[in-house]
Amino acid sequence: MGNVGQATSLTLDGSEQGYATTRVDALLGWARKYSLFAYPFVTACCGMEFMALTSPRFDLARFGAEAPRFSPRQADLLWVVGTISQRQGPVLKRVYEQMMEPKWVLAFGTCASSGGFYDNYTTIAGTDKIIPTDVYIPGCPPRPEAVLDGLMLLQDKIASGDRRAGVVKPRFDPAQRASGLAQLRRSAKDPRELLPALEEQEAKARAIGHGGQT
Amino acid sequence: MSTYVLEQLQARFGAAILETHSDFGDDTAVVEPGQWRAVCEFLRTESSLDFDMPVDLCGVDYPARGDAGRMEVVMHLYSVSKGHRVRLKARVGDADMEGAELDSVTSIWPGMNWLEREVFDMSGVRFRGHPDLRRILMYPEFEGHPLQRTYPADKTQPLVEYRTEEEAGVPLGKLEPFGPDEGMSFGRHGAPRVEDTRYGED
Numbered sequence: 390m391g392n393v394g395q396a397t398s399l400t401l402d403g404s405e406q407g408y409a410t411t412r413v414d415a416l417l418g419w420a421r422k423y424s425l426f427a428y429p430f431v432t433a434c435c436g437m438e439f440m441a442l443t444s445p446r447f448d449l450a451r452f453g454a455e456a457p458r459f460s461p462r463q464a465d466l467l468w469v470v471g472t473i474s475q476r477q478g479p480v481l482k483r484v485y486e487q488m489m490e491p492k493w494v495l496a497f498g499t500c501a502s503s504g505g506f507y508d509n510y511t512t513i514a515g516t517d518k519i520i521p522t523d524v525y526i527p528g529c530p531p532r533p534e535a536v537l538d539g540l541m542l543l544q545d546k547i548a549s550g551d552r553r554a555g556v557v558k559p560r561f562d563p564a565q566r567a568s569g570l571a572q573l574r575r576s577a578k579d580p581r582e583l584l585p586a587l588e589e590q591e592a593k594a595r596a597i598g599h600g601g602q603t
Numbered sequence: 604m605s606t607y608v609l610e611q612l613q614a615r616f617g618a619a620i621l622e623t624h625s626d627f628g629d630d631t632a633v634v635e636p637g638q639w640r641a642v643c644e645f646l647r648t649e650s651s652l653d654f655d656m657p658v659d660l661c662g663v664d665y666p667a668r669g670d671a672g673r674m675e676v677v678m679h680l681y682s683v684s685k686g687h688r689v690r691l692k693a694r695v696g697d698a699d700m701e702g703a704e705l706d707s708v709t710s711i712w713p714g715m716n717w718l719e720r721e722v723f724d725m726s727g728v729r730f731r732g733h734p735d736l737r738r739i740l741m742y743p744e745f746e747g748h749p750l751q752r753t754y755p756a757d758k759t760q761p762l763v764e765y766r767t768e769e770e771a772g773v774p775l776g777k778l779e780p781f782g783p784d785e786g787m788s789f790g791r792h793g794a795p796r797v798e799d800t801r802y803g804e805d
Contacts, residue, residue, distance in 0.1 A: 519766065
């Protein structure tokens, strides 16, 4: 066997014939990204969306990340779900420090990502002010699909060894469209004029997997 | 019945009731701070008033009043048996919050204990005779009283030291897509005003 990180090949002898080649770090990354043990640090209303995420409908188990560990010493993925107040800062930092390497942090929702609209004396403006954060998932709360996007982004980063922070981008932004919901309230003379455009947008959203009930 | 409570208060305390009004049926009496506890005692024990439920207590800061009672302590009371309400106000403290003190009413309504602690914590009003006047929302290390209008809007007092950008390797300002308009941009000295054009001109 070669050194860690170098290409190795393994030949199978016996009744099975064949071979597989990989790199050890790629193999480790592959194994890690599908066996994330999560520590949910749930402080606020985003927790409701976290519950939806772990329920059968969205099924976090598909990504190998469904096993919660309520001791940070057994976890390698810290979900920060909700607002972090200044008072909770020391607690969060201590939880993070107790986790074993390698460890990742996922900021769930706008408050955990940037403090959101809590921009005042009592709130920490984002988990990255006190602990390293790998993936930010904006949204108030984010849709479960956005969270799954974030999880897959994190898995990509784990597999490729990329420790730079990443932000989940919305797949589409209603405010950027002429028929967007924000426009509907602010500029339309008669909201009913915009209904055909909205229906078209909803159909598009359904086509790419957003938009709920069918 | 509508102003019965106020009439009772005026008959009993006279000039210690500084002003009253009952806009939209909300009876309000501004009380001389020295008579705060006596008024509360009367409202609780007088059988025709019987205010047995302390609903709320809070402080409202009016810095423009200067030395004439800058901090207004507002108390809401309700009588479960009589079904009536009253709002009491007391104006305390000078421009530097000196003399912002009131007698505690915890012995009249035990439920006022935490509410008085909250007003002390947020607004800096001290309650004489309170059994345990500590901060209740903020941490003990916190300095100042955040709901006083002289407390800077962007001042935080972190318990853990924030990471520096060198340490983090990423910008610690608001990340995309969070603009500087996320959160309260008003009340910030020197913060640039952000033109919000996301929703188009109107």
